Amino acid sequence: MFDPTDLYRLSGDVPELTDPVLLYHLEGFVDAGGAGRLAVGHLLAELEHRVVATFDVDRLLDYRSRRPLMTFDTDRWVDCESPELVVYLTHDAAGTPFLVMHGPEPDREWELFVEAVGTLATRLNIGKLVTAHGIPMAAPHTRPLGLTGHGTRPGLTSGPGSPFGRIQVPGSAASLLELRLGSRGYDALGYAVHVPHYLAQAEYPRAAVTALEAVSRDTGLVFPMDGLRDAAEKTTAEIEEQIIASAELSTAIQGLEQQYDAFHGAERENLMAESTPMPTGEELAAQFERFLAERDEKDS
Structure with missing residues (x-):
């Protein structure tokens, strides 16, 4: 042993x-x-x-x-x-x-x-x-x-x-x-x-x-926690900036929000309403990878 x-x-x-x-x-x-x-x-x-x-x-x-x-x-x-x-x-x-x-x-x-x-x-x-x-x-x-x-x-x-x-x-x-x-x-x-x-x-x-x-x-x-929270706020702001600039990303996020809210019961009365097409994780990831690459180029 x-x-x-x-x-x-x-x-x-x-x-x-x-x-x-x-x-x-x-x-x-x-x-x-x-x-x-x-x-x-x-x-x-x-x-x-x-x-x-x-x-x-x-x-x-x-x-x-x-x-x-x-x-x-x-x-x-x-x-x-x-x-x-x-x-x-x-x-x-x-x-x-x-x-x-x-x-x-x-x-x-x-x-x-x-x-x-x-x-x-x-x-x-x-x-x-x-x-x-x-x-x-x-x-x-x-x-x-x-x-x-x-x-x-x-x-x-x-x-x-x-x-x-x-x-x-x-x-x-x-x-x-x-x-x-x-x-x-x-x-x-x-x-x-x-x-x-x-x-x-x-x-x-x-x-x-x-x-x-x-x-x-x-x-x-x-x-x-102040430094970490500041970094989180900065990252969130950069993500929002990217979403505002992309109609495709905005639509994709709205679809995820609809799914999330329905699952958590926030919109149970509207489950039969017309739904937004759901993006795949790969599609969203690909778009955000482009965003992150652009951000890294700006920071370098």
């Missing part, structure tokens, strides 16, 4: 903590709009933090499936952007300590990785594990973002239940952490933010705002 503690090394003094939250996001699984990545990246950019533990990515990653970028300068190699999977200690806006685990999702040794996180949870007295990511949904950006909460026991999340019923989906290391550690008595929960399918490949800060607001609501942590 391999020792799971061999998968990571502790950095400096191990902090004495009382039931801290571990907020984690592992890149590589579905994350529409960059909801989880932007949320965790925002916190690490806004809050002072220090490394508590570093995982051995040489054992966990398949470099041939996601090759690190290397820099070649004239006649020699000068740099390699080595991936890192790290646990940080930080404090929220009210001074409450919590932990953040961020980095690439392991390609291998998932069960041993879960065991390793479990030993860290014991060592650091972790009281709750929390994750968030985005999933693409056929919903317009002009309506409130939906949110599906899930947890290892009832009452951990205050959000609405899942609209999906019982389904099978491809697994993720984040989901396995919740499943395995939950079976051992840990409180583990997560959120899937419903991101408009035509924005799934873009960075959509509003999804990250929704994710962090849910985390704050169910953990009591207080996050600095």
Whole structure:
């Protein structure tokens, strides 16, 4: 039996903590709009933090499936952007300590990785594990973002239940952490933010705002949100600008709005009215990809 503690090394003094939250996001699984990545990246950019533990990515990653970028300068190699999977200690806006685990999702040794996180949870007295990511949904950006909460026991999340019923989906290391550690008595929960399918490949800060607001609501942590909310408002304004300039996009969004409102009961009396032709996700995505490309050209 391999020792799971061999998968990571502790950095400096191990902090004495009382039931801290571990907020984690592992890149590589579905994350529409960059909801989880932007949320965790925002916190690490806004809050002072220090490394508590570093995982051995040489054992966990398949470099041939996601090759690190290397820099070649004239006649020699000068740099390699080595991936890192790290646990940080930080404090929220009210001074409450919590932990953040961020980095690439392991390609291998998932069960041993879960065991390793479990030993860290014991060592650091972790009281709750929390994750968030985005999933693409056929919903317009002009309506409130939906949110599906899930947890290892009832009452951990205050959000609405899942609209999906019982389904099978491809697994993720984040989901396995919740499943395995939950079976051992840990409180583990997560959120899937419903991101408009035509924005799934873009960075959509509003999804990250929704994710962090849910985390704050169910953990009591207080996050600095002004910068992220400003980015969300700017992105929304740019999207609206593009829609106003395109009759085709405007019609497509109106069709999605009609479908959304009918589904949520806002227009049940008008279900027999003439409906707007519904766009496909691919059609909307293609139009917004053109918009995003134009925006990137202006920013460069």
